[in-house]
Amino acid sequence: MTFSDLGLSDAVVSAVTDAGYTTPTPIQEQAIPHVLMGRDILGCAQTGTGKTASFTLPMIDILAAGRAKARMPRSLILCPTRELAAQVADNFVKYGKNNQLSMALLIGGVAFSEQEQKLDRGVDVLIATPGRLLDHFERGRILLTDVKVLVIDEADRMLDMGFIPDVERIVSLLPRIRQTLFFSATISKEIRKLADAFLINPKEITVAAASSAAETVKQWRAKVAPKDKRAALRSLIDSEKPTNAIIFCNRKRDVGVVHRSLKRHGYNAVELHGDMSQPDRMKTLQRFKDGDADLLCASDVAARGLDIAGLSHVFNFDVPTHAEDYVHRIGRTGRAGREGRAFTLTTSEEAKYLQAIIKLIGKDIPVCEIPGLTAADGGDAAQEEERGEEKRERGGRRKSRSRGGRDGRSDDTPKADNVTDFPAKEARPSKRRRNRDEDADLEPVVGLGDHVPAFLLRK
Template sequence: MTFADLGLSDELLRAVTEAGYDTPTPIQAQAIPSVLMMRDIIGIAQTGTGKTASFVLPMIDILAHGRSRARMPRSLILEPTRELAAQVAENFEKYGKYHKLSMALLIGGVSMGDQLAALEKGVDVLIATPGRLMDLFGRGKIMLNGCSLLVIDEADRMLDMGFIPDIEEICTKLPAQRQTLLFSATMPPVIKKLADKFLSNPKSIEVARPASASTNITQRLVKVDARKKRDTLSKMLREADVTSAVIFCNRKTTVRDLNKSLQRDGFKSGEIHGDIDQGSRIAELERFRAGTVNILVASDVAARGLDIKGVSHVFNYDAPWHPDDYVHRIGRTGRAGASGVAYTFVTEADAEAIDNIQKLIGTKIEIVGAAEAIASAEPTAETAPKTPRGRKPRAAKPAAQAPVADEPVAEKPSPARRSRAQKPREEAAASPAAAPRAAEAPARQRRNDHQDDGPDEGWNGPVPEFLNFGFDA
């Protein structure tokens, strides 16, 4: 099957072809025709499968007919974070370049005056975060009664971030006769109730079991002593000689310390976490994309935030506290049909976390010892080719399949996760060996560690340069 078989317009097919794609992913092949037929959709697919294009492409053709009015957007896309909204906007810009459509972003961290000016001109597509949208609606600056198409994207993360009440209120402001598309990587009961309440006879599309990991990713658990994590990681990186890798840590302090350690060992590494300012984050990501650095050490703020082709390996330096994060972490590799390898370091304290992960994905992950993992770290023929560590890695050639855009998302840990996050620290504090070290540490240092040692609260994200662009005639 090709995109030409899905009923898209010639102009849209031309844009998709120029972007280098000809074969839709399963979620796109099933969703696009139904969206074009104006049906409500519940789309469940794992990260990296092209959910974004599955609603962006048909929306462009649907909105090609009609006219926008001031302060009355014709369609609305709700996103949990501004980074995700910015990437959806990039998709509209890329695939809608032959259509006369206007678009605006309504997100935090940006001048409200510029956004109001864009709305006054009238927009076909409004991409918004719930908080900013409700703010402007409450001020009477926007009307939603002309919106005939609603997309709720990353609904499960909306739930985690506490946006469900806002979404329910937004839905009551929209016309009763509208088309609603709901996309999510998982389908918790609360999201199911939301769908039952606001969608009309929806078609359910599930291309992978909820919260499942891609079959393209080889998963391994590596049993390791907590004190030997860094040595084991360095040895595995040397043996595998990875093309590019993302290493996930649970704490910002661990990200910083591990990155410095890798740099001292001669690796070309960088870091991403919530304490880095916006400009530095985007610069670091560009360095990673360009291959200037081929190892990126990151906290969970980047678990859904990296859409970079050719990532051959993912290392969970720390086992994630929340099982959903495991799926999204390893989803940074094995994208768009490529193969990837994901290693998770496991210590004695991680037994409960690993149990929860395996229950979620419904499969047992193979356990190997550190020595065995080092010996078998060499990539297979299916993974990215070897690149000598002293040379600049060559970027992997993107697979000419479907447009896949996975979106970054900021995460606010739930109370349960915070409780889980505190557990390792409480156990460490209770240990007899920890008391002398804690007593010797300066008070100021202890205070800083306490402030910095928790889970990353979220990614404020880079401010995109295309905040008020539209499609030129």
Template structure:
């Protein structure tokens, strides 16, 4: 099957071809025709399956007919994080190059005045995080009564982050007669309830079993100890054929310390976590994509939404606290039909968490021994100069290996903000008048 068989316009087919794609992925092949027929849709698909294009492509052709009005977007795409929202915007830029559609990106970290100006001119597509959308709606800067197409993306992630009440409120402000598309990697009960309430006779598409991981990813567990995790990781990085790797940790403090430690040992490593300002995060991502660094140490703020081609390895330095996060972490590799490797470092204390992951995915993860040369009984930085250990504070670093419940809660805010904070972009710690890096040219708004 080719994209031409799906009923897309010639202009769209040309853009898709120029982007280097000739055949649709399974979810694209199944989702695009019913979306073009204006049907509601539930798409259950693991990360890396081409899900974004499955709604972006038909939306472009649907919106090609019609005209936008001031403060009344014709369609709305809800994303849980600004990184995901920005990537969806890039997809519209890439595939909509031969259509004259106007778009706006409504996310935290961007000057609100510019966003209001874009809305005043009228947009065909509004891509937003729930927090910023609710903020501007409350200020009377946006009307949703003209929105005829709604996309709720990463619904299970929205649930994790406490956004479901906001989404329900947003849905009540849209016209009752509309087309609604809902995408999720899993379908827990609250998401099914949301779909039952706001979707009308939806077509359900499932391209992989819920909570399953990509079969193209070689997954394994490597046994180690709490004191020897860093040395085990370094041995794996040296022993594996690592071209690019993302290393996940549960806590932001560990992300910072681990990235610095890898740098001292000669690895080209960067970091991304929720305490960084948005421009810093974008700079680190650009360094990673550009090859200046080939290792990115990340907290779960980056577990979903990073779409970087060619990531050969994912390492879980810490076993994730929530089983769903394992699926999304390892999904950063093996994307777009490529193969990948996901390695999780496990200590005896992780047995229960691994059991929960295997129960969720329905697969037993292969065990393998420690890499050659790993000395688990040595302190984490035994091979480093003593001066560096004093500068870092060795006692504090060793203590950080075992997360205290209160600190763990603080770090978990990357993914699950308190109910009182749910109207904020969950990874927005900076003021609203900050800048989050370059907006794609296709989304730029002329104020002249």
């Protein structure tokens, strides 16, 4: 089957062919005809199967006729992260090049004025994260009463990130008569409950087992001591020689630690996490896509929806605390039929998270040996140096925050040998302290609680 067999217009088929695609994926093959018919869709497919194109392609044909009014978009696509929203926008630019459709991208980290100018001119396609969309609505810069098509992408990630109340509010602002396309990589009870609230007689499409990992991704795990993780990661990178790879960490702080460690050892690495400004995040991601960097150290902000062409490896520096995130992380590789490789470093403390992942994907993950590193290794000298540097950095930050005393001395200021600590001073209480102790038998002042100011107790 080809894209022309799905009922798409010649203009869209031509754009898809120019992009290098000739055969639709299973989710595209099943979803596109029903979207063109105007039905609501509940789509579930594992990451990397082409869900984005399954709604962008038919939407271009649906919106080809008509014209948008100022501040009244004709369609709305909600995405959980800025990166995913930007990628959806790129898809519309690529597939809609033969159509005269206007588009606006509403995400945080970008000036309101630029986005408002596009809204004032009128847009056919509005792609937004929930928070920034509500910001524009509360400013009175947008109306949602003319939306004909609503797409909720990566709905399970919306749920994980706590965006569902915002999504419910946005849906309440839309016309009741509309077409709703609801896509998710996993279908839990909570997701199905939301789908029942948002959709009307939907066509349910499932092309893969819920929460399953792509068969094109070869998976391994290695048990290491926490102190050996960075050494183990470097050993895996050296032995695997990835073309490009994403290294996932659970915490934003650890993203920086791993990134600095790799840079110190001469690796061409960049970092991506939620504390970075939006321009820096987009610049970093573009550098990685363009091949200017081989390794991307990232938090789960990069685990959903990002399509990195030909990504060869994924390394889980930490076992994700939510089992579903494992599926999305390793789904960054092995996309569009290509083969990918995923490695997870595990510690004894992370055993419960590993068992949850094994239960979710329905099979065990083979154990691999890390070249040059055994369970008995105590870490190399460089590793010890890294830990020392990180301790000093964290200690310095804590000390500067905790010691703001009147004399301005920080915790690491040397103390003279003849200076006595506070407990020794208690042996010789001051005159004010002695007077307060002598007056302790006075009757308490009613109405001031247990503490009585010293000046009220003076003779």
